[in-house]
Amino acid sequence: MSAFKDTMVITQRQLRLLTRVPEVLIFSTIQPVMFVLLFRYVFGGSIDTGQPGGYVQLLMPGIFVQTVAFTLAGTASGLAEDLKKGLIDRFRSLPISQSALVIGRTLGDSLLNIVVLAVMGIAGYIVGWRPSSGVINVAIGFIFLLLFGYALSWVGIYVGLSASDARVVQNVSFIITFPLTFLSNAFAPTTGMPRALQYFAEWNPVSTMVAACRELFGLENQFGATAGSFPSENPLLTSFIYMLIIMAIFIPLSVNKYKRAAD
Amino acid sequence: MKSVIAEDLVKTYRNGAVRALDHLSLDVEEGTVLSVLGPNGAGKTTCVRILATLLRPDSGRAMVGGIDVIKHPEKVREVIGLSGQYAAVDEILTGWDNLVMFGQLYHLGKKQAIARADELLERFSLTESAKRPIKTYSGGMRRRLDLAASLIVKPKVLFLDEPTTGLDPRGRQEMWSVIEELVKGGVTLLLTTQYLEEADQLADEIAVIDHGKVIARGTSDALKKQVGGERLEIVVEAHNVSKTMEIVASISGNKATLDEGLRMISAPVSTGATALIDTLRSLDTEGIHPLDVGLKRPSLDDVFLSLTGHAAEEKTTEEEVPSGRRKKAKK
Ligand SMILES: Nc1ncnc2c1ncn2[C@@H]1O[C@H](COP(=O)(O)OP(=O)(O)OP(=O)(O)O)[C@@H](O)[C@H]1O
Ligand SMILES: [Mg+2]
Secondary structure, three states, X not given: OHHHHHHHHHHHHHXXXXXXXXXXXXXXXXXXXXXXXXXXXXXXXXXXXXXXXXXXXXXXHHHHXXXXXXXXXXXXXXXXXXXXXXXXXXXXXOOOOOOHHHHHHHHHHHHHHHHHHHHHHHHHHHOOOOOOOOHHHHHHHHHHHHHHHHHHHHHHHHHHXXXXXXXXXXXXXXXXXXXXXXXXXXXXXXXXOOHHHHHHHHHOHHHHHHHHHHHHOOOOOOOOOOOOOHHHHOHHHHHHHHHHHHXXXXXXXXXXHHHOOOO | OEEEEEEEEEEEEOOOOEEEEEEEEEEEEOOOEEEEEOOXXXXXXXXXXXXXXXOOOOEEEEEEOOEEOOOOHHHHOOOEEEEOOOOOOXXXXXXXXXXXXXXXXXXXXXXXXXXXXXXXXXXXXXXXXXXXXHXXXXXXHHHHHHHHHOOOOOOOEEEEEOOOOOOOHHHHHHHHHHHHHHHHOOOEEEEEEOOHHHHHHHOOEEEEEEOOEEEEEEOHHHHHHHHOOEEEEEEOOHHHHHHHHHHHHHHHOOOOEEXXXXXXXXXXXXXXXXXXXXXXXHHHHOOOOOOEEEEEOOOHHHHHHHHHOOOOOHHHHHHOOOHHHHHHHHO
């Protein structure tokens, strides 16, 4: 019970940080909104989607997934910062549950995602995004996105605890997330990629997430070489399995690493 | 009873390449203050981190408040307070936010956490800046807040790692009086410092460490005795130097030495104040008026020098190059 309370105190701290430095919240939302606008108007005209409603329908799930994928970097650099300032030492010298700090942080970062996704959804709506699947499916889609972000923030905890320097943490996070988001179906169909990359792209968790969201938002997915493969037939299930795998690996790994940060 | 016991602690970093602690042993009697005195890199922080459950030693044993640090770190955390070398508080949050948060993490309950935060802010003269983010605090305010955070639940054993490093003389004085008050309240304190006068001022006992080992320990007086007795020091005008040296030598029974630059004559004396009075009388008879005169007990600097062969702070100047020091070097 007290472990739960400790966690809530840490989560509250994460939220309070946002109110004390509103810039963080502003820039965490401006960036994805900027992506929405850029992709919508720069590539929107040149990509023939064959879908009703145009490119923006395909784009939005891609940008949502990309944005939650960057939770990894946010969690990692926030934690690295606390480590550097010695704040983690103070937390670790307190008689509190040792996992409260990391769990609280992942929860706090997920709450930030709720705000960011909401703002993006509104921005998307303004530029023409109209999911056609009904409120419930859209809501499930957003919950799915939040879960994905939550799973990745555990990877972020691990990265944040592993690297020695905040700038290294930034770089490592980007090295993990950039290829995953671009070697995917997020912004353009994978059909134009070399065959080997297509396989990677279809199995890439970012792609399965994007495909799952498109399905939930009432769109049809297009597949190239891998049409008929397991992930393309079951994007929702595949994504869910990916999340479970990520959490099953990184929660124990990160908690353990945190507890032993001493040695 | 001993509140802190460290036995044979060994800690290496980088797979043994750096030996931070090399069979370090020390203990602190309940309700007393031990100052761990050592230069940069001596192993002070490593020692404190091990005792405060943040670091596991490679070998050795440590007990805090009667509890084994390695076997039951979670129980040790209930009886200790720690203020690390660098103030470890959330820069973005306000002082009040920080203390309330830590209070809640000590399971005080929101109301009590708030009451305790207000009380501590008042006590550390931070009430006025309570609602400002820490990043706007001065170094001294930060340190005080950090100390306040380690006192939320009255700890039995308190660890302070270089509590006054980086503070100006006034900040240091303030910190000292806060610490003295805590000690009166009965806390057992282990304090590290590079400042010899700080150890002298605050500690019941001093453990001098260098290269991860305790190289001497005892009261400040005992350590000073170890280095030698008192010295008589007299500064006179240039034309009186040779006559004064004769007088000093005859009264002390030892060879007098001269610091040419300062025109200071000094010699070890065994009779203390008597030697001083005799010397002044003789000088007066000769019509010599000293510019300055005193009986100097060896400082802990002398202790350090004689124990380690190098001055305590000599490394500091190499490693940190704050602007203030650079000026000094130019002179
Ligand atoms: N994480 C680390 N990795 C490698 N070496 C380390 C690490 N921490 C400390 N050391 C080394 O261990 C030795 C003891 O360091 P420690 O920080 O305990 O000294 P200190 O007495 O606290 O010094 P200071 O007065 O500068 O704070 C030093 O040589 C230091 O370089
Ligand atoms: Mg240190």
